[in-house]
Amino acid sequence: MPRQRPYPSDLSDARWELMEPVLSAWRAERRGKGLDIGRPPEHDLRWIMDAVLYIDRTGIPWRYLPHDFAPWETVYGYFAAWQKDGVFEHLNGVLRRLVREAEGRDGEPSACVVDAQSIKTSANVPAAGQGIDAGKKIAGRKRHIGVDTLGLLLAVLVTAASVSDNAGGIQVLSQIAQDHPRVTKAWADTGYRTTAIDHGARLGIDVEVIRRDPGEKGFKVIPRRWVVERTFGRLMHHRRLARDYEALPTRSEAMIRLAMIDLMSRRLTREATLNWRGT
Template sequence: MTRHRPYPSDLSDARWELLEPALSAWRADRRGKGLDIGRPPRHDLRRIMDAILYVDRTGIPWRYLPHDFAPWETVYGYFAAWQKDGVFTQLSGLLRHLVREAEGRNAEPTACVIDAQSVKTSANVPVVGQGIDAGKKIAGRKRHLGVDTLGLLLAVWVTAASVSDNAGGIHLLSHIAAANPRVTKAWADSGYRTKVIDHGARLGIDVEVVQRDPGTKGFKVIPRRWVVERTFGWLMHHRRLARDYETKPHRSEAIIHIAMIDLISKRLTRESTPNWRDT
């Protein structure tokens, strides 16, 4: 059903063309296995994705979805199923390939940048899933990110904030090496020390620590590391990521993939959405 006044977060026709094949293939596969949601399907996949993007962009609780979307239980059911079946990971990977090719790059990256971001959590996040980042004095969770040299997501791992950067770096490099075997170079900050460098060497990835000049005062763009810092900035335009609201860490990872899908699809179609600073 077409709404008379669409939300700014809704998919355009051009963006839907990018996502539709993967989502339709997922539905066909589910129906083929007798696992379809609704017989026959009662909800339009585009409207479901619009609802998920609305939550990701605005940060509202699932139960607060506007009534012109499908019931929130249905939308969340699709979100959980797509996360479990790896649909969001697949979509972000496919879109990343398209962006790289559109910019004259090889579809498969050969280098990456890794970093971590600690964020506070909401009251519904179990205490056992949280921790304290002693360095940044933040109690909550930590987002470990690996991106290519364009800042596009390669890997994400959400943990308690108490998990060290070394542990996160080892996990990211293992995931990146398995999914992107052409990657042979990685840049990181000084939080990734000997263990990450040694692990990278075993995987055939040269990990280079890029340090900030100790004599520099104030803000200074740090070579290579600025790429992943910019990615964190992109993600924070999605209010659902301003704090970690997800009960389970793998749901948090899905929310990050959805934000990247939103960003990359707009990059491909040359669209933009005003953020709250523009209003």
């Protein structure tokens, strides 16, 4: 049943044009492999993406999805399939390249910034997948990300909060080196010590630690590091990321990529990204 009134999270025609080729290609590939045989009639992909973005933006449980969307089981099934098949990673790559080129940059980055964020979890997250960040005094999970100099996502890894920034950073740097071979420079905070720096050197990435002046008090914008901090702030406009609600770390990573897809598509079409008060 089509909705009479759109939600603020719904895709505009311009944003859908950016995503439609990737999603249609995914559907055609699955159909070619015979994976749709015996299934109910196909749902409109734009309608499904609207529902997934609604979940990410509002933070509601899947079972609370409004009835004017497809059944929540169907929407979650598409979300899980897109995560498993790498659709969110592909969309991130396509949109990131478009944003960089629109900003007059080369489509592929040559430098990155890495950081981590500890976040509390909900009751449905298995205890075995959680930990305690002793420094931040947070029990839950940790999001390790790498972004380019525009703050666009290059790599993401979700672990228990007890995993050190250093250990997570090593995996993020490896992922960046594999997917973005032009990257030769990385900036990080003091949580990334000798092993991460040495690992970066082996990958051909010069990891520079940006230190805060110990004599400074209060808030201070730190060169280079502010880029990744801004990205974390923008991600938090999506309430699904205010905590970690996903049972599987891979689904948490998918929610982060989905939020970046939302942000980048709005940036390309010059549509405002409303904050929580605006929605």
